[in-house]
Amino acid sequence: MKLRGFIPFGVGLLVALGGGWFAVPRAMYRRTEQPIQFSHKTHTSEKVGMSCQDCHSLSADGKFSGIPRLETCAPCHTEPQGKSAEEKRLVDEYVSKNREIPWLVYARQPENVYFSHAPHIKLAGIKCERCHGPHGSTGRLRSYEQNRISTYARDVEGYSLVKLNAADWQQGMKMNDCSHCHQQRGVQESCLTCHK
Amino acid sequence: MKMNVTRRDVLKFAGGGAVGAMLTPAPWRAIDDLAIWTQNWRWIPRPPKGPSTMRNTACALCPAGCALQARCIGGLPVSMHAAIAASPLCPLGLTGHHLPYHPARIARPQRVIHAGGSTRRIPVPLDTVVIAMAGGIAEARRASCSVAVLDLRPGRSLSWAWQRFVAAISNGVYIPAPGREGANLTALQEMIGSGDGVGLDLDGVRTIVSFRAPLAEGWGHRRALDRLQDGLRLIQVEPLRSRTASVAQRWLAARPGSEAALACGIANVLMADRSVPFDASYECFTPDTVSALTGVPADAIVATARELAQNGPSLVIAGEGLGRHAEEAILGLNLLLGNNALVPRSELPAPYPDEALIAPQEIDRVPDRSIAVLLVDGSGGDVRFPWPLVRRKLRVDALVVALSPFFAGSAQRADYVVPVLPYLETIHELPTPIDAPAARLAIAAPLLPPRSSAVDPARFLRDIARASRIDIPGDWKTSEELMRARVAVIQAKGEGTVTTIADGSTKAAADFASADELWESLIAGAVWDGQKATASFARKRPRPALPPEKELVPLKPLIAIAHIPRDVTASAAVSPVMTKLYQESGLRRTGHMVVINPATAGQLRLTSGAAARLETAAGSTRVVIATDHAVMPGVVEVSAAPDAAALGEKGGGEASMIDLLVPDASGSWQSVAARLVEA
Numbered sequence: 022m023k024l025r026g027f028i029p030f031g032v033g034l035l036v037a038l039g040g041g042w043f044a045v046p047r048a049m050y051r052r053t054e055q056p057i058q059f060s061h062k063t064h065t066s067e068k069v070g071m072s073c074q075d076c077h078s079l080s081a082d083g084k085f086s087g088i089p090r091l092e093t094c095a096p097c098h099t100e101p102q103g104k105s106a107e108e109k110r111l112v113d114e115y116v117s118k119n120r121e122i123p124w125l126v127y128a129r130q131p132e133n134v135y136f137s138h139a140p141h142i143k144l145a146g147i148k149c150e151r152c153h154g155p156h157g158s159t160g161r162l163r164s165y166e167q168n169r170i171s172t173y174a175r176d177v178e179g180y181s182l183v184k185l186n187a188a189d190w191q192q193g194m195k196m197n198d199c200s201h202c203h204q205q206r207g208v209q210e211s212c213l214t215c216h217k
Numbered sequence: 218m219k220m221n222v223t224r225r226d227v228l229k230f231a232g233g234g235a236v237g238a239m240l241t242p243a244p245w246r247a248i249d250d251l252a253i254w255t256q257n258w259r260w261i262p263r264p265p266k267g268p269s270t271m272r273n274t275a276c277a278l279c280p281a282g283c284a285l286q287a288r289c290i291g292g293l294p295v296s297m298h299a300a301i302a303a304s305p306l307c308p309l310g311l312t313g314h315h316l317p318y319h320p321a322r323i324a325r326p327q328r329v330i331h332a333g334g335s336t337r338r339i340p341v342p343l344d345t346v347v348i349a350m351a352g353g354i355a356e357a358r359r360a361s362c363s364v365a366v367l368d369l370r371p372g373r374s375l376s377w378a379w380q381r382f383v384a385a386i387s388n389g390v391y392i393p394a395p396g397r398e399g400a401n402l403t404a405l406q407e408m409i410g411s412g413d414g415v416g417l418d419l420d421g422v423r424t425i426v427s428f429r430a431p432l433a434e435g436w437g438h439r440r441a442l443d444r445l446q447d448g449l450r451l452i453q454v455e456p457l458r459s460r461t462a463s464v465a466q467r468w469l470a471a472r473p474g475s476e477a478a479l480a481c482g483i484a485n486v487l488m489a490d491r492s493v494p495f496d497a498s499y500e501c502f503t504p505d506t507v508s509a510l511t512g513v514p515a516d517a518i519v520a521t522a523r524e525l526a527q528n529g530p531s532l533v534i535a536g537e538g539l540g541r542h543a544e545e546a547i548l549g550l551n552l553l554l555g556n557n558a559l560v561p562r563s564e565l566p567a568p569y570p571d572e573a574l575i576a577p578q579e580i581d582r583v584p585d586r587s588i589a590v591l592l593v594d595g596s597g598g599d600v601r602f603p604w605p606l607v608r609r610k611l612r613v614d615a616l617v618v619a620l621s622p623f624f625a626g627s628a629q630r631a632d633y634v635v636p637v638l639p640y641l642e643t644i645h646e647l648p649t650p651i652d653a654p655a656a657r658l659a660i661a662a663p664l665l666p667p668r669s670s671a672v673d674p675a676r677f678l679r680d681i682a683r684a685s686r687i688d689i690p691g692d693w694k695t696s697e698e699l700m701r702a703r704v705a706v707i708q709a710k711g712e713g714t715v716t717t718i719a720d721g722s723t724k725a726a727a728d729f730a731s732a733d734e735l736w737e738s739l740i741a742g743a744v745w746d747g748q749k750a751t752a753s754f755a756r757k758r759p760r761p762a763l764p765p766e767k768e769l770v771p772l773k774p775l776i777a778i779a780h781i782p783r784d785v786t787a788s789a790a791v792s793p794v795m796t797k798l799y800q801e802s803g804l805r806r807t808g809h810m811v812v813i814n815p816a817t818a819g820q821l822r823l824t825s826g827a828a829a830r831l832e833t834a835a836g837s838t839r840v841v842i843a844t845d846h847a848v849m850p851g852v853v854e855v856s857a858a859p860d861a862a863a864l865g866e867k868g869g870g871e872a873s874m875i876d877l878l879v880p881d882a883s884g885s886w887q888s889v890a891a892r893l894v895e896a
Contacts, residue, residue: 029229030230030232033235034233034236036234037233037234037240041241041244042243045241046243049250170250171251172253172254217295217296
């Protein structure tokens with residue numbers, strides 16, 4: 022009967038562990054679908070033949086055009102090219118109305134962070150996938166997950182709470198993650214590098 | 218089997234839950250997210266998103282007026298860059314765009330009550346301040362006391378308006394800021410007996426002997442610093458190895474207060490070498506005698522004099538606050554050398570032609586206890602100087618009103634503070650810097666929308682004048698209208714050239730079709746330079762004034778000297794980013810740190826980091842000792858730090874260190890007898 026005394030404690034322990042490891046992380050994020058289900062796979066297929074740089078380009082002066090504007094899509098999509106319902110929505114709701122697509126940016130850094138793609142791509146030679154995952158080969162866009170409290174995107178905060186068994190891009194893009202990567206590569210950093 | 222759930226079971230369940238929760242990342246993550254949430258409250262201002270643009274303007278935080286480019290996002294400045302790559306901005310200039318958001322910013326006029334070492338501020342309507350000023354002026358007129366304006370940034374169009382204002386009052390006094398650059402040139406002007414101003418033409422100069430002038434620390438328009446890169450030889454006379462002394466070819470560590478004797482010693486060598494006409498009155502200043510007085514080796518004095526004579530054209534420059542006799546002896550060396558670098562310089566034209574202006578009066582020439590009403594105009598920037606210099610000129614019941622964007626610096630001494638717009642929220646005028654050979658005008662354009670509660674100083678002046686029934690010519694109502702009037706005078710004269718900093722192109726002022734066109738060019742970042750005088754003062758050769766006998770008596774055992782870096786004192790408030798950096802890095806001295814030579818520390822039995830009391834004739838304050846070989850023995854370096862009150866630290870109580878440096882009988886507040894005792 023001595024063991025019986027531990028049952029309530031054990032149940033409480035298990036409930037909290039389950040909640041803390043599984044339920045809370047799920048409940049912590051609000052999921053929103055992107056306005057259009059864009060297929061990277063279709064656009065980079067042999068048939069279409071586009072490359073990443075056609076939409077996400079780094080100009081000569083170092084400016085990075087992260088999310089393409091409507092003017093990038095419009096030349097090919099003034100009329101639907103296929104039978105996709107999503108493409109029809111693109112043409113009807115955005116291209117024909119000349120309305121920008123309100124993409125939800127997975128990797129949007131907060132206001133107090135200055136980040137430049139140029140040194141990371143050109144100098145450090147880091148691949149896009151390192152931070153953004155295998156995005157270019159997916160057939161549909163992931164849900165945009167936003168922390169209900171901090172309002173940060175999940176790509177910024179990281180997918181794994183303890184960072185075990187997570188791919189590099191799932192580790193997150195918070196200050197510690199940037200700093201960790203810089204230290205690994207022997208990059209000098211100061212507060213004013215990222216916080217102007 | 219029936220199980221009864223007892224209260225104990227519930228508590229055990231809760232305990233298990235608590236322990237379990239601690240073993241998950243959830244509570245720790247929640248703490249982190251909550252911390253981020255507090256940074257994203259809706260009422261926290263956010264910079265707008267928008268296109269990135271660059272705007273050319275000038276930095277108005279100090280008289281140098283460095284050309285700069287402001288990077289703007291959505292029209293608001295987010296970073297400052299030097300427009301000329303070879304002239305990088307100082308820390309103050311780099312963070313100038315933070316100042317409009319400074320926590321010490323004043324939103325409304327305030328009555329300041331000073332009692333028991335603390336201050337209390339009460340918001341009041343602007344009319345209350347105007348009525349108090351008008352009442353004070355009326356009372357001063359009745360009592361035959363002075364009404365004074367202390368202009369912390371003289372030479373502006375608004376300065377003309379203040380001069381005109383006090384000229385209309387029977388006992389009006391216009392006082393330019395003590396410690397400002399170029400204040401000592403009036404001594405030279407009087408020696409020459411010239412009605413013109415004195416300009417320094419550094420273009421052809423090959424050697425400069427500087428007596429404590431901070432040439433490499435943001436002096437003038439930084440022309441000397443540029444010339445150093447072109448091979449100019451610099452000999453720095455200073456009791457500490459400042460940044461200027463570090464870049465100089467020779468550093469002469471002369472005892473503070475002995476500068477006049479050193480100048481006379483140099484003159485003695487020049488005469489002995491027959492480089493200048495002989496004067497028997499200098500015979501006693503032999504290199505050995507002067508060496509004993511100054512601490513500078515005799516051969517260094519001889520070498521300096523010979524370099525001045527042989528590697529000409531040469532120029533001798535005095536820093537500020539050395540005292541009248543020292544300034545005359547030092548600057549007079551230029552006349553002895555027949556210096557071509559000293560040129561007559563016309564000052565910027567008045568916005569309105571007017572004969573009734575009152576002449577500026579230096580603070581040391583104002584009678585003690587004579588001022589009943591003092592207006593401190595800090596709308597153009599701040600200058601750090603010992604406040605007792607001003608306080609002893611005030612009557613006991615004097616009314617002090619300050620115009621300032623911040624409750625910091627001189628504004629803390631006032632009875633009323635009137636908020637004005639800071640740099641970047643309004644147009645600022647940058648009059649001629651000390652190292653310009655001709656008149657010069659730059660204008661800093663506003664890049665931010667103004668805060669509606671701030672007061673235009675010109676409008677405030679008009680209000681006081683109206684309330685005091687004083688008539689001032691011109692139909693201007695705002696500071697901008699005053700500046701435009703000055704630009705119109707320049708355009709009408711058609712003299713000088715306008716240089717566009719962005720592309721280096723120049724255009725004659727006469728080629729501007731209208732005053733508006735010239736104004737638009739200046740507001741876009743161009744600079745107007747007047748015509749250089751063709752003549753110089755070279756042929757005038759009055760001998761330098763000799764120091765009085767008392768300057769030749771043995772020096773005090775310990776002398777406190779002021780070190781006032783412009784990049785932390787030109788604005789009453791400094792960016793919180795920089796003050797935090799200064800506090801944590803030691804890049805600048807803190808408000809209560811003094812620096813002495815390790816030998817001096819040994820003699821006084823003090824160690825680095827020890828607490829001590831710094832005592833002068835003006836009082837005492839608690840300080841922390843730092844030791845450094847860069848300070849000569851027998852000297853205490855007292856640095857002006859970012860204003861403690863503007864850092865959010867507790868003000869009042871202990872005296873500010875700079876305020877302890879009250880002038881001695883010869884008027885020098887740069888060298889004051891002091892004592893350091895263990896606290």
